[in-house]
Amino acid sequence: MRLIVPLQGVVQGRGGLILGSLIPGALFYFLQFYWKRHRSLNPSSDPPSPSTSSSNLADLPRTSSRSNLSSRGSFGPGRVSSRGGLLAKADDSTYYIGLNKVREDPYHRTNNPNGIIQLGLSQNTLCLDLIEKWFLENLTDSIMGSDDGDLSISGIAAYKPFDGMTEMKVAMASFMSRVIGKAVSFDPSQILLTAGATPAIEILSFCLADHGNAFLVPTPYYPGFDRDIRSRTGVELIPVHCRSTDNFVFSITALDQAFNQARKRGLKVRAILICNPANPVGNILPRETLYDVLDFAREKNIHIICDEIYGGSIFGSEEFVSMAEILESEEVDKDRVHIIYGLSKDLSLPGFRAGVIYSYNDSVLAAAKKLTRFSSMSTLTQRLLISMLSDTRFTQEYFEINKRRVKEIYDSFVAGLEQLGIRCSESNAGLYCWADMSALIPTYSEKGELELWDKLLNIAKINVTPGSACHCIEPGWFRCCFATLSQEDIPVVIERIQKVAETCKSPS
Amino acid sequence: MAIEIEQPSSVELSKVAVSETHGENSPYFAGWKAYDEDPYHESNNPSGVIQMGLAENQVSFDLLEEYSEQHSEAFTWGKGAPGFRENALFQDYHGLQSFREAMASFMEQIRGGRAKFDPDRVVLTAGATAANELLTFILADPGDALLVPTPYYPGFDRDLRWRTGVKIVPIHCDSSNNFQITPQALEAAYKEAEAMNTKVRGVLITNPSNPLGATIQRSVLEEILDFVTRKNIHLVSDEIYSGSAFSSSEFISIAEILESRKYKNSERIHIVYSLSKDLGLPGFRVGTIYSYNDKVVTTARRMSSFTLISSQTQHLLASMLSNKKFTENYIKTNRERLRKRYEMIIKGLKNAGIECLKGNAGLFCWMNLSPLLEEQTREGELVLWDSMLHEVKLNISPGSSCHCSEPGWFRVCFANMSEQTLEIALKRIHDFMQQRERQRKPISSQ
Numbered sequence: 001m002r003l004i005v006p007l008q009g010v011v012q013g014r015g016g017l018i019l020g021s022l023i024p025g026a027l028f029y030f031l032q033f034y035w036k037r038h039r040s041l042n043p044s045s046d047p048p049s050p051s052t053s054s055s056n057l058a059d060l061p062r063t064s065s066r067s068n069l070s071s072r073g074s075f076g077p078g079r080v081s082s083r084g085g086l087l088a089k090a091d092d093s094t095y096y097i098g099l100n101k102v103r104e105d106p107y108h109r110t111n112n113p114n115g116i117i118q119l120g121l122s123q124n125t126l127c128l129d130l131i132e133k134w135f136l137e138n139l140t141d142s143i144m145g146s147d148d149g150d151l152s153i154s155g156i157a158a159y160k161p162f163d164g165m166t167e168m169k170v171a172m173a174s175f176m177s178r179v180i181g182k183a184v185s186f187d188p189s190q191i192l193l194t195a196g197a198t199p200a201i202e203i204l205s206f207c208l209a210d211h212g213n214a215f216l217v218p219t220p221y222y223p224g225f226d227r228d229i230r231s232r233t234g235v236e237l238i239p240v241h242c243r244s245t246d247n248f249v250f251s252i253t254a255l256d257q258a259f260n261q262a263r264k265r266g267l268k269v270r271a272i273l274i275c276n277p278a279n280p281v282g283n284i285l286p287r288e289t290l291y292d293v294l295d296f297a298r299e300k301n302i303h304i305i306c307d308e309i310y311g312g313s314i315f316g317s318e319e320f321v322s323m324a325e326i327l328e329s330e331e332v333d334k335d336r337v338h339i340i341y342g343l344s345k346d347l348s349l350p351g352f353r354a355g356v357i358y359s360y361n362d363s364v365l366a367a368a369k370k371l372t373r374f375s376s377m378s379t380l381t382q383r384l385l386i387s388m389l390s391d392t393r394f395t396q397e398y399f400e401i402n403k404r405r406v407k408e409i410y411d412s413f414v415a416g417l418e419q420l421g422i423r424c425s426e427s428n429a430g431l432y433c434w435a436d437m438s439a440l441i442p443t444y445s446e447k448g449e450l451e452l453w454d455k456l457l458n459i460a461k462i463n464v465t466p467g468s469a470c471h472c473i474e475p476g477w478f479r480c481c482f483a484t485l486s487q488e489d490i491p492v493v494i495e496r497i498q499k500v501a502e503t504c505k506s507p508s
Numbered sequence: 509m510a511i512e513i514e515q516p517s518s519v520e521l522s523k524v525a526v527s528e529t530h531g532e533n534s535p536y537f538a539g540w541k542a543y544d545e546d547p548y549h550e551s552n553n554p555s556g557v558i559q560m561g562l563a564e565n566q567v568s569f570d571l572l573e574e575y576s577e578q579h580s581e582a583f584t585w586g587k588g589a590p591g592f593r594e595n596a597l598f599q600d601y602h603g604l605q606s607f608r609e610a611m612a613s614f615m616e617q618i619r620g621g622r623a624k625f626d627p628d629r630v631v632l633t634a635g636a637t638a639a640n641e642l643l644t645f646i647l648a649d650p651g652d653a654l655l656v657p658t659p660y661y662p663g664f665d666r667d668l669r670w671r672t673g674v675k676i677v678p679i680h681c682d683s684s685n686n687f688q689i690t691p692q693a694l695e696a697a698y699k700e701a702e703a704m705n706t707k708v709r710g711v712l713i714t715n716p717s718n719p720l721g722a723t724i725q726r727s728v729l730e731e732i733l734d735f736v737t738r739k740n741i742h743l744v745s746d747e748i749y750s751g752s753a754f755s756s757s758e759f760i761s762i763a764e765i766l767e768s769r770k771y772k773n774s775e776r777i778h779i780v781y782s783l784s785k786d787l788g789l790p791g792f793r794v795g796t797i798y799s800y801n802d803k804v805v806t807t808a809r810r811m812s813s814f815t816l817i818s819s820q821t822q823h824l825l826a827s828m829l830s831n832k833k834f835t836e837n838y839i840k841t842n843r844e845r846l847r848k849r850y851e852m853i854i855k856g857l858k859n860a861g862i863e864c865l866k867g868n869a870g871l872f873c874w875m876n877l878s879p880l881l882e883e884q885t886r887e888g889e890l891v892l893w894d895s896m897l898h899e900v901k902l903n904i905s906p907g908s909s910c911h912c913s914e915p916g917w918f919r920v921c922f923a924n925m926s927e928q929t930l931e932i933a934l935k936r937i938h939d940f941m942q943q944r945e946r947q948r949k950p951i952s953s954q
């Protein structure tokens with residue numbers, strides 16, 4: 001429609017020459033991307049090409065129009081649903097683009113020294129040797145179960161409760177008590193197990209909010225939430241902006257403002273989602289803040305989702321206090337609190353898919369339990385983990401050593417960045433640091449930040465996550481995951497950043 | 509210490525959370541509760557309820573145990589566990605290449621090599637339950653509909669509708685032609701959806717059928733394929749029982765039909781599979797979507813992040829399923845044993861005066877108890893079901909929970925118990941039928 005009128009103008013000679021070349025040019029440009037994206041719509045004997053997402057800066061603004069092109073058009077086999085389309089769109093975030101680029105060209109010290117170094121995936125490989133050792137020493141029992149000592153897969157092959165075997169819940173409850181509870185113990189009957197924390201948070205979202213409702217989420221936040229929470233539930237995430245002057249800890253005033261603004265827009269807020277320890281900043285929320293959030297939620301009569309997945313990844317001296325501990329002293333209103341946990345970060349086992357919904361609300365537990373059938377933990381893995389998590393000597397040793405190793409790398413990495421004049425915000429937990437590179441960005445804006453991100457990815461060949469992907473209101477911040485690095489890798493990373501930093505500082 | 513008074517929860521839950529669409533308050537699931545409260549046990553509780561409502565395959569379990577004893581290295585990562593670290597970190601939604609290859613090859617073996625499967629079209633999910641829901645999310649928007657032939661697996665009401673907001677419009681089938689799907693029934697269902705102003709996005713069939721326990725004939729598959737092509741909609745073929753057909757040649761996969769048509773119009777076809785029935789490993793949570801549509805493959809892969817298979821499980825099964833000697837023997841033996849079980853139950857039911865639909869696949873038979881109904885209605889069926897559950901102490905699934913249009917049909921599972929238990933169940937049915945016969949004879953005739 002909008003294209004037709006200018007073309008008429010072309011025909012009638014009004015500003016025709018310019019529009020006449022612009023429109024077909026733009027059309028051609030869009031079509032190019034459309035074709036490139038949907039090259040293999042028709043099945044062939046060749047397998048579909050792996051998703052090589054374009055990671056050039058130039059492609060970013062085009063994404064929304066690309067998805068529109070694909071969703072318009074004939075209904076039928078060429079079309080996927082709106083929810084499928086949302087998912088595709090979410091994957092166009094710089095967060096995922098960066099991850100994909102590393103997959104295509106991953107750095108390896110000897111085999112691929114010019115590859116892209118991954119600092120965009122929050123993972124911990126520093127203590128995998130300890131887990132491997134435990135596994136080798138406990139092989140038979142852990143895999144085959146010591147029901148009768150025989151190698152047998154009986155007892156785990158059959159249908160088991162979708163929300164996890166009782167022994168697994170007991171083992172997980174005890175593990176959580178030791179690792180994040182400290183003074184408080186977790187009740188196995190309040191646990192639902194899922195195939196990772198990703199479905200845990202989605203299932204919880206389905207239970208707490210209707211399509212079109214909203215959650216308040218302090219920024220900066222984990223980029224995955226946009227995709228994991230919004231795509232299929234239709235729940236909106238309302239950012240509650242935090243600033244560096246507060247070390248990115250949210251204020252109740254900000255929550256209040258966001259709540260009221262949402263109401264004005266006709267959005268019903270159903271919950272506040274907080275991450276403690278925080279991702280990407282890595283700070284631990286003070287006790288006071290947790291009490292404040294409880295009061296706020298009570299006042300507005302909304303839920304609290306507390307993602308404590310990094311609760312065992314504390315390397316600093318500050319104490320981590322779980323929401324469970326706060327609730328122990330509170331006698332009322334536990335019904336609105338739900339905790340998310342998992343073994344992907346604290347125990348470095350993301351592949352095994354172990355997530356937890358911990359709720360104080362029986363109705364939520366009853367509803368969510370029925371939904372776990374879509375995302376259950378494998379019984380084979382449950383058996384292994386029951387053994388591992390129950391080994392208190394192992395877990396104690398693991399966390400002691402892990403804390404030390406993570407702190408060592410953190411210290412080295414942050415020191416390395418400081419040498420380049422890049423300061424990190426104060427953090428005590430997580431597997432990443434939150435670095436202020438605003439001095440290096442050409443303009444103090446999201447655009448400037450993305451230009452730096454692109455340079456770091458394609459020239460320095462390191463993948464870091466830009467603050468804009470985390471909805472940070474201040475440009476120039478980047479999340480750098482360091483727990484997959486060894487001491488030898490750090491100088492390489494710093495050197496590469498330095499090269500780009502120098503080009504940024506020199507007057508253009 | 510203050511007396512604690514229970515405070516009613518004042519904070520609300522979502523519509524999905526309070527909805528009854530999960531269907532767990534229906535008779536299908538009520539029977540399970542009765543079983544849970546009083547489960548049969550050979551020695552500890554010989555008069556308990558025998559579970560005949562759970563489609564689980566235990567007849568070939570010894571073969572799995574034998575494999576695990578002889579191949580303990582499949583359960584590890586080899587001596588010194590090389591690859592353990594990589595595996596522990598592996599959360600790529602593409603799935604382990606080796607596992608996808610093994611799965612594709614296993615699916616080919618089940619179809620006697622009559623269809624080829626490309627590992628790059630295999631999308632992994634934590635079970636077929638997740639696969640069916642995922643496909644529904646991808647192929648339809650809330651308010652749209654899928655056409656599903658009746659009688660169908662009760663779980664579909666929950667799996668296809670609950671979170672997705674998609675509707676099911678039934679394709680009515682009846683005993684006049686052994687519950688086969690007809691072109692007229694397809695058209696009627698489509699028109700019914702149109703009349704409700706509902707957009708039909710696809711047809712979902714289960715082949716071999718649950719609860720019928722029978723494979724779909726080639727001519728019917730061709731008709732369904734023509735229908736979905738004409739209407740320009742999708743076709744999902746849930747082939748979860750493909751390895752449970754009593755003879756390999758009797759099962760025809762939609763993949764074979766596509767191959768014979770040189771894959772023309774195949775971008776609308778998607779196959780669901782799982783290891784829960786054929787391989788008796790429901791606890792491991794292994795399902796797949798095999799799609800001939802590139803966009804669906806890509807989208808399903810992304811969405812599978814919500815339902816990934818444990819990398820440890822993928823690793824083990826990659827080993828197991830690529831062991832051709834094991835899989836060949838397993839598939840063959842499993843088919844044979846299921847056939848024997850089927851014949852045993854059919855014979856036993858026949859002796860009791862009960863007829864079943866002629867079946868050739870699956871872990872259950874479709875039993876006709878309509879002659880016993882006092883009223884040929886759904887209520888009459890439920891009265892009989894209640895007697896079966898509380899008097900005869902057998903949990904079987906009433907046809908109404910499968911949306912069967914004719915009352916009196918029941919699904920009876922036979923593969924989730926030992927032969928001895930099955931004998932006992934058959935005896936109970938026999939006694940029950942005899943008692944009924946006696947009650948019907950007038951006293952004066954004695």
